Amino acid sequence: MHVREQAADFKRFGERYGVQWTPTILELAPDGTEQHRVEGFLETADFLAQLKLGLGKSAFKAKQWQDAERQFREIVDRFGQSDAAAEALYWAGVSRYKATGDASALKETAAAFGSRYSGSTWAKKASIWK
């Protein structure tokens, strides 16, 4: 919705979801609950990666671990250069651990950060799993 062309809706829903800036894209669950937020302009690949990150987070919240891992791994595979990729790699490992209970999933994820995204915040977060 556009700030001027749909001003009333923009104000009402902007207040409901605490939107402070444009562009903002919200990914909502079917019940209207916010699952993921993208603030600011992104190029296509980064934007698609963010949308998939939201799908992965939705599946994760629903405890659909395998679907979540699939979404996260697809980001790493298809949009590996995007800013979302490091976060996706992290959550893919967590999703596998949740699905299997096997801590080696976390260890393997930490090892994977040794060759990709090593300077990222997510690599630092995963470093505890080594």
Place this chain on the structure above:
Amino acid sequence: MEIKWRHDIDQVLKDAQTERKPVLLDFSAAPT
């Protein structure tokens, strides 16, 4: 991944609940 953009937000949210589909809500100020 095809996105069908609509402008009737209240109805979109109702339909999403009925059809169990996720929603993208876009807040824009881009020049038109």
